[in-house]
Amino acid sequence: MRILVIEDEIKVANFIKKGLEEEHYAVDTALDGESGLYMSEVNDYDLIVLDLMIPKIPGLDVLRRIRSNKNKVPILVVTAKHSAEDIVKGLDSGCDDYLTKPFEFKVFLARVRALLRRERVDAEPILKLADLILSPVTHRVTRGGKEIELTSKEYGLLEYFMRNPNKVLTRTMISEHVWDYHFDSMTNVVDVYVNYLRKKIDKGFEPKLIHTIRGVGYILSPDRP
Amino acid sequence: MRILVIEDEIKVANFIKKGLEEEHYAVDTALDGESGLYMSEVNDYDLIVLDLMIPKIPGLDVLRRIRSNKNKVPILVVTAKHSAEDIVKGLDSGCDDYLTKPFEFKVFLARVRALLRRERVDAEPILKLADLILSPVTHRVTRGGKEIELTSKEYGLLEYFMRNPNKVLTRTMISEHVWDYHFDSMTNVVDVYVNYLRKKIDKGFEPKLIHTIRGVGYILSPDRP
DNA sequence: CTTCTATAACGAGAATTCTCATCTGCAATT
């Protein structure tokens, strides 16, 4: 597995390189955006680790230009910036995961492994419906610009809805996707979670997005009577 | 998708056939073990639904004989028998899932879909280590013949251990397999669950099976100082 | 052998997930 690390702080770059090499990855480093971009073009990497704060070409531009080359290599963004704005821009520009510095090396390694293993998600990294926005990478959700906190099951349910908008989803379909297959449909957990979700994403907002189709299931749609 | 239903009660057989056909499966029915076995040999099914209480050749024998033909078709056993013994025998004989009658049709359908989708598990359906036995299909665990109740995370952790016996597993390996990849290893959940598991499968039993490898992780092994 | 330090075990309580019983309201029928 070949990995490119684009990072200007030499200490950090070497630390990452050394750590990855101990795990038997072949690692190249680039100390600025220009050389990083160049290396990404001439070599075929399995993963690129990209710092956003780098000289010559800013990280986000490197990201965009790698993607505009139709290069689908997984990119793990590493950034000291905590602001949601930068992260969202990163996601919009096509990074696959991100980590804010400082990070524990084992957390970093876990993400690297995950990205190398993960089947490429060619879909756009942001899902939108009306003013509801969901980012599958960060599991972050906003409606009308307001951040909405969801638990992990609630998130899973919403993501499934967002991936199938304007389509009626039966309880069976939902339970098979959001829960696992041994799921026992005797209970009404799905209803309960739809209820939880409604309280968080529809209550206090217009239009309502989750609608009940009596006798069939539920639908996520902005234009419904 | 072609499905064979081996079931002697004509009413039940027709009910299942009709229901599956509504879902666009092609369904054949056999009313006894002999014809069922014969049909399984001459045709190539994607799934077999097998009642255990059938005339001519008992269900369990049909199951064993299908398997002894090296036929790996998924088999969903349907049985009125509630006794653990029959179910365990069924699993030992190579069925992939089972349902006890009476069942809700939608539950049945969910299982059918799951089996048709599932990648074939060629491994033996029972995992053993010393007197600890785990059945991945039913998620049932016993030690020294005594049934042990595990929650789903505890079960997941134990299954991972049982699939990798006598091998040191790091916390990272565990968290990536038992939890999902966005898992944040800042916390000690893994330790906590190992602790829960020890209380259930080691406390009051000898030898101890879960051992700590200081600085590395944990190992499941019957012979350790 | 004793002390020290890093690592693991554990307890307690918070948050999430799930179950179940009851309530509400739609829509079919009279």
Place this chain on the structure above:
DNA sequence: AATTGCAGATGAGAATTCTCGTTATAGAAG
């Protein structure tokens, strides 16, 4: 329009999962 039966909504509480702070212990160093 009123009745009724049933699907869905909801509240309450149980079970599970997770977090975090404290205590215990192994192994290294003195």
